[in-house]
Amino acid sequence: MKKILIAAAFVFSSVAFANDVQVPKVYHEIATAPAAPRESEIASLFDRWNAALATGDADTVTKLYAPNAVLEPTVSNEVRTTTDGIRDYFVKFLKMKPQGTINVREIRLLGDSAALDTGVYTFDLIKNGTHQKVQARYTYVYQKVDGNWKILNHHSSMMPQ
Known part of the structure; x- marks a missing residue:
């Protein structure tokens, strides 16, 4: 119809x-009327974020977050609620040369301009000179801002075991 x-x-x-x-x-x-996002479009947003990590540039990663984003990171006890705070986290995190792989994911489309991507990912990184794999739960909430997908909320926490 x-x-x-x-x-x-x-x-x-x-x-x-x-x-x-x-x-x-x-x-x-x-x-x-804008076309509703597809799951593949939302899945590609993680790939875009992961590629930004590979640049090693905190500004490139930070630009993917909405101005009012919240970052609840894996390797910091501080919740980041400002662009400067998010950038500060990535300046430190990128020194470990992280690269993520999605292990399990569920995507929920929340209308035409918002989506949820949640699951488990594994990061390859270098910590204290040693290559490590860190598995964590994650949640990204994406929202279209001025026609572009931005991360509104990003929560990541290491698996308890």
Whole structure:
């Protein structure tokens, strides 16, 4: 039904534009409604974040977070609630050359502009000169900000065993 409405709105809008007719607002909204995100789109946001880690640049990673983001990191007791705090965490964390791999994930789409990605990931990193693997639970809440996906909340905690 939605596809039919969108097609009808497109045709109506095209004819109206060609004849210089005012398009009713309801048809314009249907024709220009954003497409709902797909799970694959949300899954790719972790890949984007992981690639940002690989740059070793805290500013590159920090730009992926919303201005009002909250970071509850794995290797710090401090919850970060400002851009400067998030950047400070990554300045320190990136020294360990982390790279993550998703082990288990569940993605929930929360409308057209928000999503949840939660599960378990493993980080390869270098700590005190020794290569280590650290497994942790994670939750990312993503939100579209000015048309771009940003991390609104990122929680990560080491597995208890």
